[in-house]
Amino acid sequence: MTPDLSRYNKSAADVVKQSIVGIALGEYLIGLIGVLLAHAAQSSDVITIVMGTSGILGTIVLITATIKINDFNLYAPSLAIVNIFDSLFGKQVNRTVVTIVIGIVGTLLSIMGILGQFQGFLSLLGIALPPVGGILVAEYFLVKRYKKGF
Incomplete structure (x- = not known):
């Protein structure tokens, strides 16, 4: 679990419930809706599907949702790295600095073509x-x- 979500998992039952709901809704239901929309739009391009079904507002929602997910994907590892330094080395590291450094490193790696190694x-x-x-x-x-x- 990510450091941010782990505070809500007080028992094994909480982890199971969160996993079942996350997989059932996040993977299967939303995936099924995406497949149905792709068939309706007769395209596999996400932007074409969104523009065809919800127009410019849907595209704005898609872009802002992607930014939000990327922010969360940056936030959780930053917390983990700060916790690692605190736990293993007893050293307090500034979360803001770690987040900025990881963001810059990730951006540079994407510019250098890390996606080809994915x-x-x-x-x-x-x-x-x-x-x-x-x-x-x-x-x-x-x-x-x-x-x-x-």
């Missing part, structure tokens, strides 16, 4: 992350060693 990166994540997730789930639900220190 498929390989996703393959690496697909290989590396599931075992880590399995270990975290097993620790949380089965082993529960983390509770012994409290």
Whole structure:
């Protein structure tokens, strides 16, 4: 979970509810609506679909929603990095500076063409992350060693 959303997950049931609602609504229902709109507009281009169904207002909503999502995608890692420095090194780092630095680095990487390496990166994540997730789930639900220190 992102550092910002984790404060709402007080129990395992909260995590399950949030995951089910997020997947059911966010993935399946919204995805289905997108597919139906693409068929209606006879296009796979998002801007064509939005312009054809909701005009300039829909395009403005799409652009501002993309900006908001990008802001959140920048905010959550910034919090994580600040927390890492605080937890591992005992050093307080300014969140604003970290956010600006990460934003600049991300912009520079996109200018340099990092998108061309994205498929390989996703393959690496697909290989590396599931075992880590399995270990975290097993620790949380089965082993529960983390509770012994409290």
